[in-house]
Amino acid sequence: MSQKGEGVDLETSLGYLLKEASSALRVAMEEVLRPLGMSITHYSCLELLAQRPGLSNSELARGAFVTRQSMNVLLQALERDGYVTRPAEAPVGKSLPARLTPRGRRSLEKATAAVRSVEVRMLSGMTETERSAAFRSLQSMIRSLRGDSDGSSESA
Amino acid sequence: MSQKGEGVDLETSLGYLLKEASSALRVAMEEVLRPLGMSITHYSCLELLAQRPGLSNSELARGAFVTRQSMNVLLQALERDGYVTRPAEAPVGKSLPARLTPRGRRSLEKATAAVRSVEVRMLSGMTETERSAAFRSLQSMIRSLRGDSDGSSESA
DNA sequence: CAAGGTATGTCAGAATACTGACATGAGTCA
DNA sequence: TGACTCATGTCAGTATTCTGACATACCTTG
Numbered sequence: 331m332s333q334k335g336e337g338v339d340l341e342t343s344l345g346y347l348l349k350e351a352s353s354a355l356r357v358a359m360e361e362v363l364r365p366l367g368m369s370i371t372h373y374s375c376l377e378l379l380a381q382r383p384g385l386s387n388s389e390l391a392r393g394a395f396v397t398r399q400s401m402n403v404l405l406q407a408l409e410r411d412g413y414v415t416r417p418a419e420a421p422v423g424k425s426l427p428a429r430l431t432p433r434g435r436r437s438l439e440k441a442t443a444a445v446r447s448v449e450v451r452m453l454s455g456m457t458e459t460e461r462s463a464a465f466r467s468l469q470s471m472i473r474s475l476r477g478d479s480d481g482s483s484e485s486a
Numbered sequence: 487m488s489q490k491g492e493g494v495d496l497e498t499s500l501g502y503l504l505k506e507a508s509s510a511l512r513v514a515m516e517e518v519l520r521p522l523g524m525s526i527t528h529y530s531c532l533e534l535l536a537q538r539p540g541l542s543n544s545e546l547a548r549g550a551f552v553t554r555q556s557m558n559v560l561l562q563a564l565e566r567d568g569y570v571t572r573p574a575e576a577p578v579g580k581s582l583p584a585r586l587t588p589r590g591r592r593s594l595e596k597a598t599a600a601v602r603s604v605e606v607r608m609l610s611g612m613t614e615t616e617r618s619a620a621f622r623s624l625q626s627m628i629r630s631l632r633g634d635s636d637g638s639s640e641s642a
Numbered sequence: 643c644a645a646g647g648t649a650t651g652t653c654a655g656a657a658t659a660c661t662g663a664c665a666t667g668a669g670t671c672a
Numbered sequence: 673t674g675a676c677t678c679a680t681g682t683c684a685g686t687a688t689t690c691t692g693a694c695a696t697a698c699c700t701t702g
Contacts, residue, residue, distance in 0.1 A: 339537055340534070343605065344624070345605040348504075349551060350624070350628055353551040358631045369688085371688085387652095393496070399652080399689080404688095425697095449500065452501065460623055460626070464500060464620065464623035468506070471510070471511070471620075474611050475511060475514045543680080543681065544680055553659070555682080558682065562682095576681090580667055
C-alpha cells in the first residue's frame with residue numbers, strides 16, 4: 331500500500347520467517363477446522379488423546395503449548411459435552427488420566443483428515459530431502475532455544 | 487510422567503514441529519521482553535515502525551500477524567504513552583501513517599538487542615548452509631499454505 | 643518420621659486477541 | 673455522474689489465554 335515493503339531486515343530474519351510460517355499454518359488450520367466447530371487447541375487436545383490415551387491435563391497442556399489452566403478450561407468443556415472422560419478419583423497422585431469417548435473419536439476423524447490435508451499442502455512444494463532438512467533445522471532451533479545440550483531422546 | 491511419551495506420530499509431523507519451534511521462540515522472546523515491560527506484539531509494532539516508518543495500522547497488523555482491531559488497541563496505547571505519533575488527519579485516504587517518537591526509538595533499542603540475542607541463540611547450532619536451507623524451506627511452506635504460485639516479488 | 647521441593651488440579655481475575663459491524667475514502671466501470 | 677468494490681479506522685462485545693494463588697499428593701533427603 332505505502333511502498334513495496336520488502337528487503338529491509340525482517341525479510342532476512344529466520345525468527346520472523348518462523349513466525350510467519352507458523353501464522354500461515356494457524357490460519358490454514360483454523361480455516362479447515364472452523365466448519366467443524368473446532369479450534370486448534372480443541373483439535374490438538376483430541377489428537378493428543380487419540381495418540382496417547384491417558385494423558386493428564388498438564389501433559390495435554392504441554393503438548394498443545396498452552397498453560398495447564400487454559401487446557402483445564404477446555405478439558406472441562408470437552409468432558410461436559412461428552413468428548414472426553416476422566417475418572418472422578420486419581421488412580422495415583424493427583425493427575426487424572428483423560429480418554430476419548432466414542433463420540434470424541436468420531437468427532438476427531440474429520441478434523442484429522444482436514445488437518446492432514448493442510449500439512450500435505452504445506453509440504454507440497456518440497457522434496458523428501460528438503461523435508462528432512464527442514465525437520466532437522468526446526469529441531470535444532472528448538473534445542474538451542476530451550477538451552478538443552480541434548481534434545482532428541484532423553485528417555486533411556 | 488506417565489510414559490516416556492515419544493515416537494507416536496506427532497514427533498514426525500512437520501506441522502507439529504513448526505508449532506513447537508514457534509512456541510519455543512515465543513517463550514524465549516517473552517522471557518527477554520518481560521523485564522522491559524513489553525509484549526511480543528508490542529515489540530513487533532515498534533520494530534516494524536523502526537524499519538518501515540509511516541506504516542498504517544492495518545499494515546502493522548499484517549506485519550505482526552494480528553487483526554487490525556487488535557493492533558489498533560495497541561497503537562492507541564502506544565500513542566497515548568508517547569511512543570508513537572499519528573497525524574490527526576489522513577494525508578490521503580483513511581490510512582494514518584504512524585511514526586516512532588524519540589521515546590519510542592529509545593524504548594526499542596534494548597528490546598531489539600534482546601530479541602537479536604534470542605535469534606542468535608536459536609541459530610547457534612546451525613551452519614550457514616543449514617540456515618539458508620531452513621530459510622528456503624520456511625518460505626516454501628508459507629507459499630504453499632497461502633496458495634500462491636508466486637510469492638517472492640510481485641511489486642513490479 | 644519430618645521437611646523441603648516438585649508437580650498437579652483448580653478457582654478467580656486480568657490481559658489479550660478475535661469476530662461483527664459501521665462509516666468513510668479511493669478506485670473501477672458502465 | 674452514479675453504482676460497485678475494496679481497504680481502512682474504529683467501536684462494541686465475545687472468546688480465549690494468561691498470571692496469580694491455593695491445596696493436595698508424591699518424592700527425595702536428612
